[in-house]
Amino acid sequence: MGSYGKAVATAAATSYRVLIAGCSYSGLSAAVNLLEQCDKIESPVTVDITILDERDGFYHLIGSPLALAAKEYSEKAWVEFKDIKVLQRPNVRFVQGNLCKVDPESKAATILEPGNQTPRQEKYDYFIAATGLRRVWPVVPQSLSRKLYLMEAGKHINAVTSSATPVLVVGGGAVGIEMAAELKVTHPHVNVTLAHSRDKLLSSEPLPDLAKECAGDLVVENGVELLLNHRLANSKVVKDEAGRDVYKVEFTNGHRMVASEVVMAVSRSTPSTAFLPQEALNEEGLVNVRPTMQFPDNVPNAASHFASGDVINWSGIKRCGAAMHEGKLAALNIHQLMLQQLLGKEPEFNRLAEIPPMIGLAVGKTALSCGPEGMNHGPQVMKLFFEDDLGFRICWDHLRLGGIKA
Template sequence: MGSQASIPEGVHVVVVGGGFGGIAAAQHLRSGGLDFTLIDMRDAFHHNVASLRASVQPGFARRTFIPYAETFGDSFVQGRVERVDTERQMVILQGGREIQYSHLILCTGTDGPFPGKFNTVASYETAVQAYEDFIQQVQAADSVLVIGGGSTGVEMAAEIKTEYPDKKVVLIHSRVGLADPELLSSVRQQAKEVLLEKGVELLLGQKVKNLSELKLNVIQKNMVVTTDKGETLTTDLIISCTGLRVNSAAYASDFSGSVADNGALKVNNHLQVEGFSNVFALGDCTDISEPKMAYHAGLHAAVAVTNIINSLSGKQLTEYRTGNVTMLLAMGRDDGVGQFNGLRLPRFLVTLGKSRDLLLWKSWREMQQKQP
């Protein structure tokens, strides 16, 4: 996105959320010559595509957090957004600080259980340490139960079994099919085959019945787990990979008329939030019907920033259109399954393209910093 000839005075774009969509939007805004503020509750971007590897491989977590300030300087503000005053066009942070906007980009993402997600007010060092502490729990366990066989659960089970092949790893899933339902059935079948090849035990079509009584992410020898089908198993460590939900706390009260039942923001084809011409949403917090992925958030960011620039110069707005599903699953560092543009890829290609480095190079390059 090239620099603009002239930006009207008083234009200030506030980006709420520094995930994949947020940092992409900030970079597009900077290259477009627009004044902006990026807000996130952490002081470092989390490349959470690699969070599961960081849960099993000592020292890896440090590579998954990239400090914002080194990239964005004074254009980055650490804080938790409490609400948005749409009449005054102010973003209000916890503690009372207010930041004025002419345009707003909401990209608050989804929240879910650790270690897949780390949406906590934390410093870089605290965040890294949380993963190092978790690895000790995994290492001390003889057996691990992963709950949830969506894409995160499948990758989690594969990561543990790859790094610690002697551990007993069981994956329980309420459905019979594994991974994302929008993936090709042949890719989902491949994911199942890889898990079985690695020695992961599968309990499909069953739910954990006594989940509320069980401790998660903390080792406790011989915990008894029962399923709704009457099966009983014992395990030392339980990791939940279910229950992703839209992170709507920052905007729910002020955009109530534009929020879907699940907390996602309703957007039009230009990614404008319903009822607001100067407010855009992108990534996981939108109600766009497509898999929630870093790849899509990046595409959204380019469209949203282009449309802010076009609106300032009176040009026609660009439309975002969903395409065929592209999704790669890292099945440990030595294997992977996936599809590109609706076509199944060979496992070795996914391994080379994603599994070895989990696309970390891409985020470090986008943040214009050198990977440690």
């Protein structure tokens, strides 16, 4: 057996443990792409992947505005671990639980699983933080199981569709815009009002005014009443003439209204990184990564620790497409490190470039896109970016989660 043959045999006999925290776009992308690299016939690598998440499956976060407006779509938007076909392999393990701590020096994670009062240790060779941002209700469901999520979503849908008085959505960022528009398009009989504190929607995003004004026009075209320069002062529950609970709402400009429901879409999302050492994070709690997706040099064993997706401190607006790309880069670079150790091959790292501001925004029956190439909007943009299911099929097939098609 030649030296290369011996090296390949050694590679096949050596098993690497990879722990991926987060079963969303970036974590799943990392898992699928790493398996693809390790399965290559010319240089197979034995790998055991553990995917950890608080939920019992994959939730299509982009679809939240529709999942919380249409019960049929709610069923589709959450897929349990066991139904992610491409990852049903002996060397892939799903764990539902909380990640309490990651110790880069000892390469060990502390995990608390449901039903267990005592946390356990999970050793790994490589770690990927893809835990994303923690978003509050009703931006995303708070349930951790599909069964409870369907109950949570169903209760919300019943509440926002069963009254003649308007539903008020507060917050004109991407989430508020999409929630208001999806609710109106899905349930045309419901009066929907979107209130925003500034004079333009998407006011916190680094986008041109033309795009922000277009977003406002699309909201109105889809039948939503738009209140700009309306900052919520207070809302309190009162009884209407029929004895039902409604909200008496007042804005700081003196405008008052009655709403059947008040949907808050203004809360600031926080990174899910409390389990990481402080030296890996910036002041906002995002992971400081190098262009290779690796932790900064001041962290022990930084070369074996990666982060990707919404949790990283990087340029650009947080988007699903970027998250999947970053997860792939992390996987490719981990594979390069494995080959370096097994075959003595100098690693050829993939590097993440600066990401300019860009956005794809679904607004009811139409959509808006804006990026370096300019702005576009209309039904054709909706079809290209989201199809008819807020991007579920596009993401599912891009990640090959349904397995390899014949």
